[in-house]
Amino acid sequence: MKRKITSPRQAYLYTLLSLLLGIAVYLVIVALSGGDPLNVAVNIAKSFISPSIVKDFFILTAIGCALLISFRAALWNIGGEGQFYMAMLPGVFLTLFAFNPQYSQAPPPLVVLLAITLGSVMGALWALLAALFRAYLGVDETPVTLVLNYIAYYTINYLVYGPLKGRYTYGYLRTDEIPEVYRLNIRVHTTPRGTPLEAGLQHLIVQLAYYIALLVLAVLIYVFTWWFFKYSRLGLYIKIHGSNPGYLQAQGVNTKHVSLLAMAISGALIGLTGSVYLLTELGRIPYELERQTAGYGYLAVLVAWLSLLDLKMIPISAYVVSSLRNAGIAVQVAGLGGVEQTYLLIGSILLTYSVMRFLADYEVRVAWK
């Protein structure tokens, strides 16, 4: 039986509780499998104050906002991964082939602008594909976006193995490194020293400078999303598409168009983030993408859910999720387990979150005949 209204404060409390419970569940699993839960817990705690989370924080804030746009329309875009990586193809093509500085005189800012513009278009098209299936064939967008992630992975793998294969990769199978002139990082050369706090601050500055493009991007996307839902007509249509599309239809609004636009904008923003990520951090596309990916497209789904689709909460949940991702890595680095530790940790949290939400929304009664 569906329960009555819960206040926003209660909802946030549930989220926080599920987070803590999820970590607890993970620690229990660690203990049961013979690990040292205390050591792991210390590593998790540390990652919440580690400067190395800034990159993830920016990316997850950006994609979290982008997903919000489709989620608010009740379109469950699980295809962030595909949109993120497909958007890198124009960037690779433009910087390594069409305008390779070895034989092109094109002004780098223009090439970069073109790369991220086409990247956004690519992301939008990839998302639009799922939206078209839904709008005109009635196919649920969740499995379609999910499947499109794999199509994206394998398409890119094929290209990297074939036409995009790098020539200067020391025998590794990947694309060439994107030329320095097209990279968006600012490198500050300093060795952190002083007290742990001072050293931490210096580390943070180095990280912020290096990822400045991602910072600017996250801020821009955040402000855009805020404006979009507060002032734009389409933003209002999208919100109502999520709560009562029947009303929208009765007002003569074409709900199919609204759903296509919601997905396209969501995909475009993810594509934008993907192409900036390529020019900032990644620098090349590796082979067997599905084994190498950081999974931002999936992690951002977690970010959007944990925020309860509230824009104010996106940065907070992006911070929490990036800390957890880094905790997973820290646990691996400390020799406490492999890559499965990250999945286990995030999986435990998703599990407790789902269970808590279910218990919050429904009254459960066990019955038998």
Add this chain to the structure above:
Amino acid sequence: MRSVSSESPGAYRSEERDVVLSARNISKSFPGGVVALDGVSLDLYAGEILALLGENGSGKSTLVKILYGVYVPDAGEIYLKERGGLRRVNINSPIDAMSRGIVMVSQIPQLVDKLTITENISLTLASLRLHGVKIYTSTSRIAKIIEREFEKIGVKIDPNERVYNLTYTQKQLVEILRAIIVNARVLLIDEALTYLPLLEKQRFYQVLTTLKREGRSVVLVTHKISEAVEISDRIAVLRAGKLVGVVNTRETTPDYVRAVMFGEERVKVVDRGVVQSTRVFSDVRVLIRDLYVEDDYGREAVRGVNLAVHAGEVVGIAGVTGNGQRELLEAVVGLREIKSGEVYVDGINVKRAGIRGVRELGVGFVPDRLLEQGVSLEESIVENIAVAIAKRGLSIPWRLIEKLSSDLVNAFQIVVPGVKTPIKHLSGGNLLKVVIARELENAKRAFVAYNPTRTLDEVSAIHVRRRIREKATNEGVAVLLASEDLDEILVISDTVYVMNSGRLYGPLSPQTPREEIEKLMVM
């Protein structure tokens, strides 16, 4: 004349009648500062029909929803006669209320359309069993019991009939039957009978009288004074969340009840009535030719309808709910597929233009399914209005829309803390007023509406009817409205039609004797 004053609503206890249910000092407010109930105390006796009367937003629906476990009160207690004495109870959910013998019959029948009557009732019984009530659930036995009980109250319906094949009245009867089968001691009837034609209403009154004789109690929620006076033993009047009077029906008059309900100053509005138009019409604005439309289940709902509505004319369609009115109006505005025939609004072919083209012409539409098509509950009043008004441009001119929204809220006396209140916090009447206000604002060429005053109290209804009338007379807008309230049709229309089983009968003059029209409604 008055048995009990507002200061001592509990004085009935001195008569030592058999109280089955007692609400004491019930208060409830909603987020955003809407106070729905303020310290209401009320007793219900065994074997009586108590009418709960009040204008829109007076709190009557909130009170019955608290008794039925839909809402939890902020303060106050509920006592129920159990095991020989009055005991304090917490009613947590409708199924909890049902297991204690309190059953609601609501305005919109709570039945699963695709299941049969027997299956629907089995579903209720199975839920009760899960709730710990010892009850039979074998379908063959239930079918027999249904037949027996139907016979007792003089109704002939096959228990294996699917619910979507039933008329509205039959669905209400099934709900009452369900209450009898789960052995309800208290029936809460929320505006369910208000718009039935006289004949069917009288049949219901007989059923209720039978229930009363068996010692069951009925709370009849209504905003119609005539209904309260016709059937009840006592009338309790709520105003702005407070109980302002309880009277014995036999000892009171409708005028006195009206004064208690609205307060002296608002009663004056009632007398003026609605202005009738005396113009001759020439310009055809809405033209329907040999129209066929299907309902949600693919059955023919509109059968060969021909109709013309002129600029400045009000055409009213009378009829019992479920006779194709909804489908007809939806097809006229382009929301429902036209199977065959033609509809033109302002010379534009609706089949080609679709809802979008029709809306762009300036057509206001008040749908039957308000919650599905009339509003978005999660959004605020101003956001709901913005969708309908701001149709162009990248951004929404919020300042303008907010100004318009507060003007509409004032003009239609919508009771809300502010225009940014989410629609879900509004009472049924105020929600309807938001829709009417917005759609009248939209109506530049035509106004199409179903039951435009369904949940409104007498004074608000007159106000709304006058607005609709003015829209036609002063601005030359063509008005096509269907209503289950025959009085409304007669008072507002220039031309009257009756819709029955998908066919349209008419045109008739609004001066046609009532009985003749009612005959067409139920033949």
